[in-house]
Amino acid sequence: MSTEQLTEVEMITVVIDGFEVTVPKGTLVIRAAEKLGIQIPRFCDHPLLSPAGACRQCLVDIEINGRAFPKPQASCTIPVEPGMIVKTQLTSPVADKAQKGVMELLLINHPLDCPVCDKGGECPLQNQAMSNGRPTSRYEGVKRTYDKPVAISSQVLLDRERCVLCARCTRFSEEIAGDPFITLNERGALQQVGIYEDKPFESYFSGNTVQICPVGALTGTSYRFRARPFDLVSVDSACEHCASGCAMRTDIRRGKTLRRLAGDDASVNAEWNCDKGRWAFKYLITRERVATPMVRGSDGELHEASWPEALAAAAAGLKSKRAGVLVGGRTTREDAYGYSKFARVSLGTNDIDFRARPHSDEETSFLSSIALGLSTTYSDLDKADHVVLVEFEPEEESPIVFLRLYKQVRKRAIHISTTAPRISRGNHKLTAVRTSLSSVSGLTAKSVIILGERAAETGGTISAAVALAASTGAKLAWIPRRAGERGALESGAFPSLLPGGRPVSDASARVDVASAWGVSHLPQNPGRSTSEILQGLNTPDGLEAVVIGGVDPADISADALSQLLNTFVVSLEVSHSAITAIADVILPVAAVVEKQGTFVDWQGHARGFEKAIDDAQTRSDVRILSMLADELGAPINLPSVSATAREIQSLGTWDGARAAFEKTSAGSAPRTEGTTAMLHSWRLLLDLGTLQEGEANLAGTARTARAHISASRAAALGVKNDDRVRVSSERGSLTLPAVIVDISDDCVWVPRNSLNSQVIPALGFSSGVVTVVKA
Amino acid sequence: MAENPITPRYPDLGLTAAAKAEMKITGQDLEAKSFFAQLQGFWVTFITMFKKVTTVNYPEVKEPTAERFHGRHQLNRYDDGLEKCIGCELCAWACPADAIMVEGADNTEEARFSPGERYGKVYQINYLRCVFCGLCIEACPTRALTMTNEYELADSTREKLIFEKDDLLGPMRAGMIPAPHPMYPGTTDTDYYKGAITGPHPSQEVK
Numbered sequence: 001m002s003t004e005q006l007t008e009v010e011m012i013t014v015v016i017d018g019f020e021v022t023v024p025k026g027t028l029v030i031r032a033a034e035k036l037g038i039q040i041p042r043f044c045d046h047p048l049l050s051p052a053g054a055c056r057q058c059l060v061d062i063e064i065n066g067r068a069f070p071k072p073q074a075s076c077t078i079p080v081e082p083g084m085i086v087k088t089q090l091t092s093p094v095a096d097k098a099q100k101g102v103m104e105l106l107l108i109n110h111p112l113d114c115p116v117c118d119k120g121g122e123c124p125l126q127n128q129a130m131s132n133g134r135p136t137s138r139y140e141g142v143k144r145t146y147d148k149p150v151a152i153s154s155q156v157l158l159d160r161e162r163c164v165l166c167a168r169c170t171r172f173s174e175e176i177a178g179d180p181f182i183t184l185n186e187r188g189a190l191q192q193v194g195i196y197e198d199k200p201f202e203s204y205f206s207g208n209t210v211q212i213c214p215v216g217a218l219t220g221t222s223y224r225f226r227a228r229p230f231d232l233v234s235v236d237s238a239c240e241h242c243a244s245g246c247a248m249r250t251d252i253r254r255g256k257t258l259r260r261l262a263g264d265d266a267s268v269n270a271e272w273n274c275d276k277g278r279w280a281f282k283y284l285i286t287r288e289r290v291a292t293p294m295v296r297g298s299d300g301e302l303h304e305a306s307w308p309e310a311l312a313a314a315a316a317g318l319k320s321k322r323a324g325v326l327v328g329g330r331t332t333r334e335d336a337y338g339y340s341k342f343a344r345v346s347l348g349t350n351d352i353d354f355r356a357r358p359h360s361d362e363e364t365s366f367l368s369s370i371a372l373g374l375s376t377t378y379s380d381l382d383k384a385d386h387v388v389l390v391e392f393e394p395e396e397e398s399p400i401v402f403l404r405l406y407k408q409v410r411k412r413a414i415h416i417s418t419t420a421p422r423i424s425r426g427n428h429k430l431t432a433v434r435t436s437l438s439s440v441s442g443l444t445a446k447s448v449i450i451l452g453e454r455a456a457e458t459g460g461t462i463s464a465a466v467a468l469a470a471s472t473g474a475k476l477a478w479i480p481r482r483a484g485e486r487g488a489l490e491s492g493a494f495p496s497l498l499p500g501g502r503p504v505s506d507a508s509a510r511v512d513v514a515s516a517w518g519v520s521h522l523p524q525n526p527g528r529s530t531s532e533i534l535q536g537l538n539t540p541d542g543l544e545a546v547v548i549g550g551v552d553p554a555d556i557s558a559d560a561l562s563q564l565l566n567t568f569v570v571s572l573e574v575s576h577s578a579i580t581a582i583a584d585v586i587l588p589v590a591a592v593v594e595k596q597g598t599f600v601d602w603q604g605h606a607r608g609f610e611k612a613i614d615d616a617q618t619r620s621d622v623r624i625l626s627m628l629a630d631e632l633g634a635p636i637n638l639p640s641v642s643a644t645a646r647e648i649q650s651l652g653t654w655d656g657a658r659a660a661f662e663k664t665s666a667g668s669a670p671r672t673e674g675t676t677a678m679l680h681s682w683r684l685l686l687d688l689g690t691l692q693e694g695e696a697n698l699a700g701t702a703r704t705a706r707a708h709i710s711a712s713r714a715a716a717l718g719v720k721n722d723d724r725v726r727v728s729s730e731r732g733s734l735t736l737p738a739v740i741v742d743i744s745d746d747c748v749w750v751p752r753n754s755l756n757s758q759v760i761p762a763l764g765f766s767s768g769v770v771t772v773v774k775a
Numbered sequence: 776m777a778e779n780p781i782t783p784r785y786p787d788l789g790l791t792a793a794a795k796a797e798m799k800i801t802g803q804d805l806e807a808k809s810f811f812a813q814l815q816g817f818w819v820t821f822i823t824m825f826k827k828v829t830t831v832n833y834p835e836v837k838e839p840t841a842e843r844f845h846g847r848h849q850l851n852r853y854d855d856g857l858e859k860c861i862g863c864e865l866c867a868w869a870c871p872a873d874a875i876m877v878e879g880a881d882n883t884e885e886a887r888f889s890p891g892e893r894y895g896k897v898y899q900i901n902y903l904r905c906v907f908c909g910l911c912i913e914a915c916p917t918r919a920l921t922m923t924n925e926y927e928l929a930d931s932t933r934e935k936l937i938f939e940k941d942d943l944l945g946p947m948r949a950g951m952i953p954a955p956h957p958m959y960p961g962t963t964d965t966d967y968y969k970g971a972i973t974g975p976h977p978s979q980e981v982k
Contacts, residue, residue, distance in 0.1 A: 115863030115865055115916045115917075116862075116863055116879075116891065116893045148892075149892075224881065225892070225893045226878070226879070227879075230864075231867075
C-alpha cells in the first residue's frame with residue numbers, strides 16, 4: 001500500500017472498556033477491540049467473510065456521543081464511529097449478562113456429545129462456553145435431535161443438532177468459493193443447514209467450511225473419529241499439489257498424516273485452500289512404498305539390494321554412457337538443483353528436463369528467456385482491470401488464483417477473458433468471456449495475461465501472448481500446474497538453463513557455475529527436452545540411460561513407457577509405479593512429509609517447509625543423487641537439503657543477458673469437417689492424478705467425465721444429453737456420455753485424466769483432430 | 776583457626792560438652808546388669824510368636840483387596856455384549872502418566888462394536904507407566920472403563936505389559952453376544968446409556 005492510500009483512510013478513535021484505540025473508518029467494533037487485546041466471544045464473525053450478526057454472541061454496550069443504545073448490540077456488525085464508547089463483557093454487567101444468556105440459548109439444543117465430536121478440544125463453542133457461559137445448565141427439557149450425520153457431499157458430513165446457525169459455511173460458499181450449493185433451509189427453531197436436492201455440494205473448496213465451522217456441525221469424512229486434537233503434532237508446511245503456493249498445516253499422529261488444514265498467509269491463500277490440498281495426502285500409504293533399494297538381476301527380476309550394491313549397480317549402468325535426466329514437475333527446488341548439478345557434473349550433459357507433460361520448442365524458448373524475469377504476483381491480480389486466461393483454467397489448475405480472481409470479480413467486476421473453447425464452471429463464476437488472443441481488446445498496463453502450461457500445446461500461442469503483453473503493457477504471468485515446475489526451472493533442471501537462470505549458451509555463465517561447483521568445465525552442447533530425450537532413446541546417437549525422478553510416463557506421451565523399455569533406467573521413487581516396474585535400479589526417496597525443502601510458487605516466491613514426520617528414515621532425492629555422484633567419481637557434494645539451500649543461496653541468480661525469445665508463428669489450424677473435431681482437454685482439479693490416490697471421499701466429488709459438444713454437432717450426430725459418443729483417433733478411442741454446451745462448433749472437450757477419460761494413453765495426444773460419432 | 780566455621784547439622788547431645796570437660800566415658804553403663812535383664816529384650820519376640828500374624832504367605836495364600844482397590848482396568852460391555860467404549864480418548868486426555876493410547880473409528884452397519892457412531896478401535900494401557908490414580912475412570916463418559924481389583928501385573932518383558940483391547944475387555948457374561956453385532960432393535964444409543972438394554976434380542980445374533 002502506498003503512502004497516498006494510507007493517508008486517504010480516515011482514522012477514528014473510540015473508547016473500548018476505558019481504553020482509547022484509533023482504527024481506520026469502517027472497522028468493526030469487534031475488530032477494534034481485538035486491537036486492544038479484548039476478546040469478545042463470537043461464532044459467526046470471520047474476518048474474511050461479510051458481517052452477518054447471526055449468532056448474537058458478541059453483544060456489547062455501545063454509547064455514541066452520550067446517547068446509549070437501549071439494548072446491547074452485536075459488535076461484529078457495527079462499524080466504529082466518532083465518539084463511540086464501547087463497554088464489553090469486561091466492564092458492563094449488562095453485556096456480560098446478555099452474552100451469558102445468548103450462550104445459554106445456543107446450548108439449549110446443542111447436544112452433549114463432545115466426547116465423540118471431532119471438534120472437541122479445539123471447539124470455539126466449548127472454549128467460549130467455559131469463558132463466557134454459565135457454569136451449570138438450568139435446562140432440563142428434551143433437546144432437539146435430528147438424524148445424523150447427513151452427508152452434504154462424500155467429503156463433508158453435517159450434524160444438524162450441533163449447528164449454531166452462524167452461516168459461516170453458507171457465506172463462505174457464496175462469497176469466497178462462489179458455489180452456493182449449501183444454504184440455510186427453513187426458518188425459526190427448525191432452521192438448518194442444507195443442500196439443494198438436485199445439486200450436490202460439489203465445490204472444490206468445501207473443506208474450508210469444515211475448518212471454519214465454529215462447532216462440530218460440519219466434519220470431514222476422512223478425518224471423522226480418527227484422532228483428538230491433543231494427539232496431533234502440527235507442522236507448518238507448503239502444499240505439494242499445485243503452483244498456487246498455499247501455506248498449510250499438517251497434523252501428524254504417530255508418523256502418519258491424519259489431516260491437513262489451510263495455513264494462514266494473507267498474501268497467498270488467505271486462510272483458504274482447495275479440497276485437493278486438504279484431503280489428498282493418502283497417496284503415501286496407498287501404493288506400496290519402495291522400502292529398500294532394488295536392482296534388476298540377470299534373471300530380469302527386481303531384487304532387494306543394499307544401498308552400496310544399488311549405488312554401484314546404478315553407477316555401473318550410467319558410467320561412460322550417454323545419459324539424460326527426467327526430473328518431473330513435483331520436486332522441491334533443492335532436489336531439482338541436485339538433479340541439475342548431477343546431470344552437468346556427474347553425467348556431463350545438459351539433457352535434463354522437468355517437463356513431464358506436452359511441451360514445445362516455443363515453450364523452451366519462452367522459459368529460458370522471459371519466464372524467469374516475470375514478477376507478476378497475487379497483488380497484481382488484485383489490482384488488475386482485465387485478466388486474460390491463455391490456456392489456463394484457474395479453478396481446475398490453480399484454485400487459489402481462482403479465489404483471488406473471484407474476489408475481484410465480486411468486488412470490482414473486473415473483466416476476465418479466456419481462450420478456452422468453452423466456459424467451464426469456474427470461468428462461468430468469473431463471468432469470463434470467450435475470446436482469442438488476436439481479438440482481445442481493452443488491455444492496459446494494469447491488465448494481466450496468464451499463460452497456463454497448456455499454452456505450449458498450440459504453436460504460436462505463447463508468442464501471441466508475449467506480443468500482446470508487449471504491445472499493451474499488460475503484465476504477463478506463467479502459471480504451471482505442478483508445484484515444482486518454477487523451482488525446477490530456477491534450479492536449472494532444464495536443457496537450456498543452469499541454476500539461477502544462467503543460459504547454457506553463455507560462456508561466462510558456464511564459467512560462473514563451474515567455478516562455484518569447483519569443476520573445470522560444464523557441458524556446452526544444448527540439451528534435449530523431455531520428448532527429445534525419450535525419442536532419442538533407441539536411436540544410434542541418442543541416449544543410452546536415463547535417471548528419472550517422480551515422473552508418470554502417461555503424462556508425457558502414450559509412447560513414453562515403451563520408449564524407456566530397452567534403456568538403462570535409474571528410478572528415484574517414493575512408491576512403486578509404472579517407471580519402477582521397468583527400472584533397472586530403484587532408489588527409494590523421501591515423500592514431501594518426510595523431508596524439508598522449498599516449493600517455488602508461480603509468483604517465484606519460495607515456500608519452505610520442514611520435515612513433518614520427525615523419525616522418517618528416508619532421504620531426499622538430492623542426498624541420494626549426491627551418493628550416486630560419489631559412486632560415479634564425479635561428486636556433487638550436496639549432503640543435505642540445507643547444504644543445498646545454502647549453495648543455491650550463495651550461487652544467486654543470473655544478472656547478465658538472457659537469451660532472446662524466438663517467436664513462433666501460429667500454424668494454420670487443422671481443418672475439421674463432418675464428424676471430425678478439434679480435441680480440447682484439460683485436467684480437472686479432482687481426477688486420477690497419482691497424488692490423489694487412496695482418497696475415495698475426495699474422488700466422490702470429482703466431476704463425471706463427459707464429452708462436451710455443441711448443439712449443432714449434437715444435432716448432426718443425433719445425440720441428446722447423456723447419450724454416449726465415441727471420440728477416437730488413429731490410436732484409440734474414448735466412449736463418454738455427451739453433454740451439450742456452448743462450445744465452438746468445431747471442438748469437442750473431454751477431461752484429460754479423469755475416470756473413463758484418460759486422453760493421452762487412449763488417444764495418443766492431448767490436442768489434435770479426432771472423430772466424434774454416436775456410440 | 777579460632778572457631779570451627781561449620782555449624783553442626785544436628786543438635787549437640789552433650790557429647791561435645793562431655794568431651795570438652797574431658798569426662799571419662801567408662802564402661803560402667805554398658806556392662807551386663809544380669810542374665811535376666813538380657814532376656815528381657817527377647818520378650819517382645821517371644822510374645823509375638825503367639826500373636827495373630829498380619830502377613831500372608833503370598834503367593835501361596837492370597838487375600839482379597841479392599842473393595843475399591845485400584846487394580847488393572849477393565850473395558851465393560853452392555854448386557855447385550857456391545858462395548859461401552861466410544862473411543863473418545865478422554866481417558867487418554869486425563870491420564871497424568873500418558874499410559875493410555877486410544878484410536879477411534881466408525882461403527883458401520885456391517886460391523887458394530889458399540890451403540891452410536893464411534894467405537895474404540897485401538898485401546899492400549901501401558902502398565903509400566905500407569906500409576907493407578909483412577910483419573911481415567913473419572914473421565915470416562917460411558918462408564919466403559921473401570922478398575923478391577925487385580926494387582927498381579929508383573930511380567931518379564933515390556934511388550935507384555937502393554938495391554939491391548941482384547942486383554943482389557945471384561946469377560947462375556949451369560950447371555951452376552953460378542954461384538955460386532957447390531958444394536959437392540961428399536962433402540963438408540965441413548966437407551967443404551969440409560970441402561971434400558973438388559974439383555975440381547977435374538978435378532979442381534981450374527982449368523
